[in-house]
Amino acid sequence: MISRLNERIQATGAPIVVGLDPMLGFIPEQILGNAFAQYGETLEGAAEAVWQFNKGIVDAVYDLIPAVKPQIAMYEQFGIPGLAAFAKTVQYCRSKGLLVIGDIKRGDIGSTSAAYASGHLGKVQVGKNTFAPFDEDFATVNPYLGTDGVKPFIDVCRENGKGIFILVKTSNPSSGEFQDRIIDGKPLYELVGKMVDEWGADCMDGEYSEVGAVVGATYPEMGRVLRDIMPKACILVPGYGAQGGSGKDLIPFFRKDGLGAIVNSSRGIIAAWKQEKYASYGAEAYADASRAAVIAMREDIQSALTLS
């Protein structure tokens, strides 16, 4: 799956993933009003609004980008109807030719991690039938439990041609509390990065491994070190835009061939219509504002990479 992601990055010239992390506050009044008119101010109504909002954005940007990254928490907060909107969003994005990174940050042990992996990336058996319940192309995984937690995901990736991104150095301010602590002279995130490299060796897809890493745009110097430690890994880079990272901060995450990283922006794209810069689009054309924001982000990244 990682080689397909690389092909799509090259075809679009955009190492960009749009984070579909809808909050009700991002959704224009006309969409909320329609959804609530149909389902009431209920979890079903919220889920319908989220789905319609996503669909508008996907329809406006799908030709520009290789992938989307729905953050499952934003759906799970609305219970079962919300999770149904997540599943519908995943399927719709795939039908538009987008690769889908399920930002699920799951991680457990043994049969439990295997259950998450099967449900999100693989298949489950029920009697004589098999089903692919969520069927994302990639998922994010938490490494705190060690190999026991990660291995079942890798097995499912190998069987199903899917990929994962393991949290190595997260973009948030307090990520250093544990991740930066020094072990044998090196920070924990380097140790995790080294394990990502080892885990990934058994699951190659061309020059890259199906086992990638998450490293925040807010920590470019650490990104540079991790880029070297994990030469086979594609790095999923959150923290661009709203969280403070900019185009020039991204250079260390890329390999010299312009591949090896994909940069996420969520709020900066999906809530673009609420920013002063794109306010002229108005609520009705919120998806056009998202399209303009994707184009601006592509230019920011391309010019940074060209100058590097």
Next chain:
Amino acid sequence: MISRLNERIQATGAPIVVGLDPMLGFIPEQILGNAFAQYGETLEGAAEAVWQFNKGIVDAVYDLIPAVKPQIAMYEQFGIPGLAAFAKTVQYCRSKGLLVIGDIKRGDIGSTSAAYASGHLGKVQVGKNTFAPFDEDFATVNPYLGTDGVKPFIDVCRENGKGIFILVKTSNPSSGEFQDRIIDGKPLYELVGKMVDEWGADCMDGEYSEVGAVVGATYPEMGRVLRDIMPKACILVPGYGAQGGSGKDLIPFFRKDGLGAIVNSSRGIIAAWKQEKYASYGAEAYADASRAAVIAMREDIQSALTLS
């Protein structure tokens, strides 16, 4: 919520949580057959079987124990129907007076962690209405992202009188890969334990904090150290039974008053009917086998604590 858990532990004499982690292989033929007859060999059929299996066990053991711990991965693997069975199980257990620990191991940052916390332990607002989508009493949380990831859960706990258990030292064989690494002369799990103690100070409920910890029964010596580092924390102890921990291994996790820990058994209880020891119950009486296994576990723990 932690004081309610302690009351229920004292009332039942059983510091036991039954892990509702159903796999299809644990479910007797008569339940699978009925569910598949009604819904076919589908995700809906699997979810119905899981729910009927759980209901049988809960009806058989609810008077003996304070709490259950459904592992959401085992439901999530069956997609939306599976997650609906999770929600139904949570509500049914609460209606029987059981406290419910959602074993969700979520952990993300800022508004995303807040979304998980609201969806599982708190409330979400939709227009003028509020909903408590999953409404567990406790949830498990992954600490890898630091305070940014944990704080939103604690805020929701404080507002809603709920609790969390943070992964400190997990029960699996490879948990030491990262958790045991030495930082400033101490293993990472001690550092996480110290943070659990600090995080918990703002969220007390009587003598105990709403912020508890997960420490595996398979590591009793580490449990002893962590018991001292986290005096206010209730320790949720997985790894008893099927994973290898026994009654005497549990002593270090308890405080002198016999509180301060609650021990999980999943497979050892819910799949008791498949063990040689309880085989005479047969598939029809699988829930009675679970009841017998709970009583045996209670005796094992009580006698270990009495001897200590």
